[in-house]
Amino acid sequence: MKIYLLYGGRSAEHDISILSAFSLIQGVSYKRHTVVPVYITKQGQFIAGSELTAPLTDAQQLRLTVGTEAVFNAPDQSSFGRSITPYDFKHQDSVVFPMLHGTNGEDGTIQGLLDVLDVPYVGDGVMASATGMDKIISKLVFQEAGIPQVPFEAILLQDWRQDAQQILDRVRGSLLLPLFVKPANAGSSIGISMIDDIDKLQDAIDFAFRYDDRVIVEQGVPETREIELAILGNADINVSVPGEIGKARTFYDYTAKFVDGTTKLLIPAPVSDTIKTKLQAYAKTAYIALGASGLARVDFFLSKSDDIYLNEVQTMPGFTQYSMYPYLWQEMGLQYPDLIDELINLGIERYQQRKQMEANF
Ligand SMILES: Nc1ncnc2c1ncn2[C@@H]1O[C@H](COP(=O)(O)OP(=O)(O)O)[C@@H](O)[C@H]1O
Ligand SMILES: [Mg+2]
Known part of the structure; x- marks a missing residue:
């Protein structure tokens, strides 16, 4: 198999994705596969490195700097990868491995793109990815x-703007401190606050709304x-x-x-x-x-x-x-x-x- 390894991506988990991808490059069996590293920049550009038939010796090779961004497989700084589009992933005996965490990767978006293009890929499909990523929908x-979960309240931005006080009262009435306030769709603990003082609830909710227009408040497990x-x-x-x-x-x-x-x-x-x-x-x-x-x-x-x-x-x-x-x-x-x-x-x-x-x- 030729593995198109997608990594990086437009996500807060860009850097951990690079580490995951590098581990795959080190750990995959080259007796059975080759790997084309495809780096997705923070701007969303797809850049392919050359096809690997053996592991890279160190992470630097994958992370050479092009401009300001830490990148991909390039033998030296002057050798840039080539721009590639997802259409190019469609070959006999090839598969895409979307080693992407968080938004635009783990949330069904890249999976949808690959489905439309009729390209086989590793991992979950659109619906499971999108549902798994969303802390409100998945809880429902x-x-x-019938799986036990902590008690929670879902808050939509429209409702919050309309009557924050009513929502604060509702949370106060239904959940016990400590509370965890989270954007529905973020990952990597970004936008999440733990509060053990109810007077901090409003600020924590406002903070979470900086990252998503849907927020969840959960009862904490001490x-x-x-x-x-x-x-x-x-x-x-x-x-x-x-x-x-x-x-x-x-x-x-x-x-x-x-x-x-x-x-x-x-x-x-x-x-x-x-x-x-x-x-x-x-x-x-x-x-x-x-x-x-x-x-x-x-x-x-x-x-x-x-x-x-x-x-x-x-x-x-x-x-x-x-x-x-x-x-x-x-x-x-x-x-x-x-x-x-x-x-x-x-x-x-x-x-x-x-x-x-x-x-x-
Ligand atoms: N309800 C909770 N009770 C206790 N700890 C929590 C709760 N929610 C989150 N945490 C703590 O915060 C961390 C991050 O929360 P999580 O919902 O897993 O977000 P992420 O998507 O960023 O992984 C958890 O791993 C845990 O340490
Ligand atoms: Mg977690």
Whole structure:
């Protein structure tokens, strides 16, 4: 297979996407595949590097600077990649791997573009991606599926502008402190505030509205543990053991996640068999309810009294060799290069199934 590896992108998670992509370039089996790195700039331009038949030796090769932007595979600074359009991804024996996190990548938009162009790709389709990305819509779907979640209130910008006081009263009446205020569609903890003083609610909501016109306020789980499970499969769904984010901070924010390395992963998570079985069942139910395919990481809160709450589903989870998703599969006996192969096979299978259904119209 020729893998068109999309990374970067118009998203707050641009940089973590570069790290995920570099890990794939290091970890993929070149006996079976070649990789065309396709960097998407912060402005949305697609730039292809040359086709790789062996791993790059260091991240610098992928991150050489062109102008002001950290970039892609280019052997030296003067050698720019070539501009490419998604039409060019359509070849026999090729597949797109959209290693893009957050908006314009993990939210169904790139998936829609590839569907329209009839190009096979790895991972979730439009609906599961878009639903998984949206903290309000996904909660409604999971509620319908009977999965436990924290109590929440959804706020639309129109309503907030019309009568903020009424909304503040409603939240005060229905949710207990601490509260988490989040844009419905952001990711990477951007725009999120934790408040333990109700007088800060209004400012926190205004802050979240800077990033989206839909905001969710959730009841916080005090001193929560954070447990994540990996899922792999289309119709046959494989669920991993749970892993735990061991954290030095109370609020798992952007800095703790990606920058200062204070987070440790505990795999498998130290939980009882009863909790593990419940987590696995809820994770699978969430995956099915979303209509997910290929992969997802399902994130839970586990309270001090062992109450389980689904937090969110990531349809393109962090994918560096040090990320939870690949680590969980490694624990299950599936090594990184084989995980990539499996994802490619699932993507192709899903593509062929869609073609068959299309033929039935
Ligand atoms: N309801 C909650 N109770 C306890 N902690 C929370 C809650 N919501 C969010 N957090 C903390 O904030 C982090 C980021 O929130 P999350 O909804 O997962 O946003 P993101 O999409 O940025 O990952 C979580 O990993 C957790 O540490
Ligand atoms: Mg999260």
